[in-house]
Amino acid sequence: xxxxxxxxxxxxxxxxxxxxxxxxxxxxxxxxxxxxxxxxxxxxxxxxxxxxxxxxxxxxxxxxxxxxxxxxxxxxxxxxxxxxxxxxxxxxxxxxxxxxxxxxxxxxxxxxxxxxxxxxxxxxxxxxxxxxxxxxxxxxxxxxxxxxxxxxxxxxxxxxxxxxxxxxxxxxxxxxxxxxxxxxxxxxxxx
Ligand SMILES: Cc1cc2nc3c(=O)[nH]c(=O)nc-3n(C[C@H](O)[C@H](O)[C@H](O)COP(=O)(O)O)c2cc1C
Numbered sequence: 001x002x003x004x005x006x007x008x009x010x011x012x013x014x015x016x017x018x019x020x021x022x023x024x025x026x027x028x029x030x031x032x033x034x035x036x037x038x039x040x041x042x043x044x045x046x047x048x049x050x051x052x053x054x055x056x057x058x059x060x061x062x063x064x065x066x067x068x069x070x071x072x073x074x075x076x077x078x079x080x081x082x083x084x085x086x087x088x089x090x091x092x093x094x095x096x097x098x099x100x101x102x103x104x105x106x107x108x109x110x111x112x113x114x115x116x117x118x119x120x121x122x123x124x125x126x127x128x129x130x131x132x133x134x135x136x137x138x139x140x141x142x143x144x145x146x147x148x149x150x151x152x153x154x155x156x157x158x159x160x161x162x163x164x165x166x167x168x169x170x171x172x173x174x175x176x177x178x179x180x181x182x183x184x185x186x187x188x189x190x191x
Contacts, residue, residue, distance in 0.1 A: 004185035005073060006035045010080040011092030011133075013043040018119035018155035019080035019126075022174075025163055026078045026117065029178045040070070042095055049090075050097045064098035071099060071108035076185040078115045078178075083122075083129030088136060100141065109141045113188060115181040117150035117174065119158065125151030146184060150174045 008027040010019040020041070027039040045063040048054060060068075071077065082089050099108055114137055118126025130149050137143045150173040152158045158165055165171040 001186065001189060003034050003036045004075040004182055004189065006030050006037050006076045006078060006181065006185065007071065007074040008037060008039045008078045008080075009042060010082075011042070011089045011095075012080075012082045013041060013091065017082070018121065018152065018158070019082045019117075021155075021159050021163060022117050022119045022150070022152055023078070023080040025159075025165065026080065026115075026174065026178060028163070029175060030078070030182070033178065033182055035076075035182060038070070038074070042091060045095070047094060047098050050094055050101070055101060060098055060102045064102050065104060067095065068099050068102040068104060068106070068108040071112065072106045074112060075189055076113040076115065076181050078117070078181060079133070081116055081118045081126060081129055081133045083118055083120050083124070083126035086128040087132045088129055092133070093136070096136065096141070109137075109143050111188075112143055113181060113184045114143055114145045115148070115177050116145060117152070117177065119152035119155040121154065121156045123153050125153035125155075127151045144184070144188075146177065146180050148173075148177045148180050150177050 010023040012019045120126035
């Protein structure tokens with residue numbers, strides 16, 4: 001069987017983003033376990049805020065189509081999700097909304113295994129935002145989201161110089177999540 005194809009990205013495009021760091025670390029851990037990893041930044045796929053008039057006039061933007069094709073080629077997707085006001089970031093929601101509106105045939109979201117993580121400078125580690133993101137993916141899109149998640153609190157001091165997690169328990173959570181993602185994608189691929 002071929003190695004699982006896993007897409008990794010962050011819901012933040014801020015330079016120095018903690019979720020960017022978490023995504024980079026997840027990509028590294030997945031690659032060590034022989035996943036075929038594609039790590040992208042949403043900065044390379046700018047999209048206007050979803051507007052039904054824009055969609056009626058010219059359809060989904062080219063970057064939404066590119067992302068749909070990219071998502072479609074994956075077995076699993078790891079998203080590092082920042083928490084804004086206890087919810088999903090507009091960037092991540094807008095990206096998922098546009099992808100869900102691309103009319104080209106093919107399934108970009110529904111038949112993927114998602115793994116979610118979050119990093120926040122606060123003490124809740126972005127956990128409240130993860131719950132909202134899970135609801136969107138599971139209920140709105142009908143995707144499979146792993147029950148395991150990783151939550152990095154006090155993110156400003158959570159990463160060392162090499163991009164690793166300083167707290168052993170959190171590092172263990174990430175390893176378990178990455179492991180679960182590979183097991184679940186391999187299981188899906190075998191069907
Ligand atoms: C509009 C806004 C709302 C925020 N709300 C929350 C919040 O509810 N919980 C939280 O832990 N952090 C919150 N934050 C702080 C973010 O966690 C912090 O800016 C973090 O660095 C964003 O992720 P990034 O480092 O990946 O860009 C908020 C930040 C912004 C800009």
